[in-house]
Amino acid sequence: MKTLVYGTFCFPCLFGENHTKLRNIQNRSNPSCYQGCFTYIFMLVYGIFLGNIFAVFLQANPALTSLIGNACSNISIGLYAGNNRKDIREFAELDKNCDDCLIHTFCSPCAICEETIALNKYQTTNNYDLLIQESPPSVPEMTK
Secondary structure, eight states, X not given: OHHHHHHHHOHHHHHHHHHHHHHHHTTOOOOOSHHHHHXXXXXXXXXXXXXXXXXXXXXXXXXXXXXXXXXXXXXXXXXXXXXXXXXXXXXXXXXXXXXXXXXXXXXXXXXXXXXXXXXXXXXXXXXXXXXXXXXXXXXXXXXX
């Protein structure tokens, strides 16, 4: 239930956490969820911006401008987050019912929640600690 609430109200943050978990599974150090979160938000805003410029170029009315902006935003999110979902599929059990890009284009928050559940299941079944544990450096002893 926690995942669904989190994914509904702050899905870019949940995407960032999934992105970090995936990079750690792939042994690519990524200690922070900010990279995935901000990239997701950037793609969201960039799609709206690009769609609105395209609509202005077409001299569309405000309702159509909004529709084109949202469509471009959903497509850019679908392309970006769909590739992340393909990488998650290599490790976690995700059904291949539809194209990953289409799932994120039409219902990205649902896809992100599904990915979170699959990554958490992978973590528990494989006893995989998704946080990189590093020991602190040893302190040399001072001698006279």
